[in-house]
Amino acid sequence: MTKVVLAYSGGLDTSVAVKWLKEKYGCEVVTLTVDVGAVKDLDVIRARALATGAEQAFVVDARDTFISEYVWPALQAHALYEGSYPLATALARPLIASLLVDVAHQVGANAVAHGCTGKGNDQVRFDVATTALDPSLAVIAPVREWGMSRDQEMAYAAEHGIQVPTTKQSPYSVDENLWGRSVEAGILEDPWVEPPADAYQWTTAPEHAPQSPQHLEIGFESGVPVSLDGEPLGGAALVEALNKIGGTYGIGRIDRVESRLVGIKSREIYEAPAAVLLHAAHSALEDLAIGRDVAKFKSMVSSEYADLIYNGAWFSPLRYHLQAFVASTQKFVTGTIRLKLTAGTIQISGRQSPYSLYNPGLATYGDDDTFSHDAAIGFIKLWGLPIRTAATVQGIPHVHHADGLRSGDTAPVTSAAE
Numbered sequence: 001m002t003k004v005v006l007a008y009s010g011g012l013d014t015s016v017a018v019k020w021l022k023e024k025y026g027c028e029v030v031t032l033t034v035d036v037g038a039v040k041d042l043d044v045i046r047a048r049a050l051a052t053g054a055e056q057a058f059v060v061d062a063r064d065t066f067i068s069e070y071v072w073p074a075l076q077a078h079a080l081y082e083g084s085y086p087l088a089t090a091l092a093r094p095l096i097a098s099l100l101v102d103v104a105h106q107v108g109a110n111a112v113a114h115g116c117t118g119k120g121n122d123q124v125r126f127d128v129a130t131t132a133l134d135p136s137l138a139v140i141a142p143v144r145e146w147g148m149s150r151d152q153e154m155a156y157a158a159e160h161g162i163q164v165p166t167t168k169q170s171p172y173s174v175d176e177n178l179w180g181r182s183v184e185a186g187i188l189e190d191p192w193v194e195p196p197a198d199a200y201q202w203t204t205a206p207e208h209a210p211q212s213p214q215h216l217e218i219g220f221e222s223g224v225p226v227s228l229d230g231e232p233l234g235g236a237a238l239v240e241a242l243n244k245i246g247g248t249y250g251i252g253r254i255d256r257v258e259s260r261l262v263g264i265k266s267r268e269i270y271e272a273p274a275a276v277l278l279h280a281a282h283s284a285l286e287d288l289a290i291g292r293d294v295a296k297f298k299s300m301v302s303s304e305y306a307d308l309i310y311n312g313a314w315f316s317p318l319r320y321h322l323q324a325f326v327a328s329t330q331k332f333v334t335g336t337i338r339l340k341l342t343a344g345t346i347q348i349s350g351r352q353s354p355y356s357l358y359n360p361g362l363a364t365y366g367d368d369d370t371f372s373h374d375a376a377i378g379f380i381k382l383w384g385l386p387i388r389t390a391a392t393v394q395g396i397p398h399v400h401h402a403d404g405l406r407s408g409d410t411a412p413v414t415s416a417a418e
């Protein structure tokens with residue numbers, strides 16, 4: 001090992017890692033800090049990396065790439081892990097890994113490093129993405145290797161003159177980016193404990209959120225969110241705006257026990273106002289613009305897609321193939337969805353699309369009905385034919401016979417089984 005590129009957040013773990021990598025492997029360390037929507041002060045972080053002994057310190061604003069190349073495909077796929085986690089952390093990892101690999105090539109490094117522990121999903125995502133992009137690069141995970149407790153890390157930092165962040169230490173482990181905030185550990189490890197108020201930073205408690213409703217209109221073009229209340233907005237700006245508004249209304253709190261890839265159940269708190277709003281709006285638009293058979297098949301793809309993002313398989317053939325299907329389904333997902341927010345709740349209050357499959361003439365119960373009622377009779381005969389045949393020949397198991405009916409309650413119960 002001669003040179004390693006370390007994904008550097010500026011926190012205690014990765015600051016200690018700079019020194020530790022140099023000591024343990026005798027290599028040069030180059031740091032890379034990627035802003036996917038949470039990094040407060042890139043210059044301070046870069047200075048800290050250099051002060052800690054990094055040869056070079058790169059910082060990259062990857063917010064737009066994150067949204068357009070990772071978040072939008074996941075939104076279009078309705079990728080929600082175990083039905084609810086919008087995958088903020090999981091989506092950012094392959095992007096950060098790809099930038100680590102780019103920088104490694106640029107500076108001629110032969111390894112990359114990250115600050116993940118040995119019991120989470122993130123190590124899998126970093127390692128697998130890196131080896132997919134360049135199998136010749138070694139991947140080092142100092143925290144997974146060194147076995148130091150937090151106190152030991154603090155002692156190591158003091159001993160080596162490492163400047164550690166002076167901000168008050170959070171009682172939780174937090175990861176955040178534009179698509180959401182994840183909170184773990186501390187008292188949250190007890191799944192019986194309701195999250196203390198300080199676990200939430202982006203969202204108002206629904207019980208304190210405004211009671212008076214607010215309406216929002218989100219415009220989509222071919223499955224991509226492009227405007228808010230009629231005003232065109234770029235991806236990152238749109239997500240930021242929705243995180244603010246949704247957060248004010250107490251939208252997007254998710255508290256769950258999750259099945260990690262490494263076999264552990266863990267308790268997770270998420271705040272993801274924009275993700276929850278956009279998933280609701282995008283789904284509502286698909287209800288209008290995508291037919292029943294495609295929607296049903298797509299829901300199977302959604303669950304596969306969510307699993308593969310969660311499981312670190314972003315750069316896998318399955319992802320590319322599913323992506324091709326999802327992209328094809330989005331062609332007519334164009335239109336506007338109106339949402340009504342009240343404390344902690346979202347209602348779809350209006351939808352429109354130039355490609356809407358909703359046909360008022362067919363749907364109406366009014367005078368201008370164009371639906372063929374006569375055709376329904378023949379249709380039902382044939383639709384029901386195999387069910388009627390099976391019931392006649394083979395009977396229907398477990399039919400509940402209404403015993404003890406008083407005469408006059410209903411007609412006698414008959415069954416094809418008898």
Ligand code: ARG
Nearest residue numbers: 089090121173174175182184
């Ligand atoms: N459970 C989430 C995932 O696997 C978040 C993991 C990182 N979160 C954290 N608070 N350190 O994607």
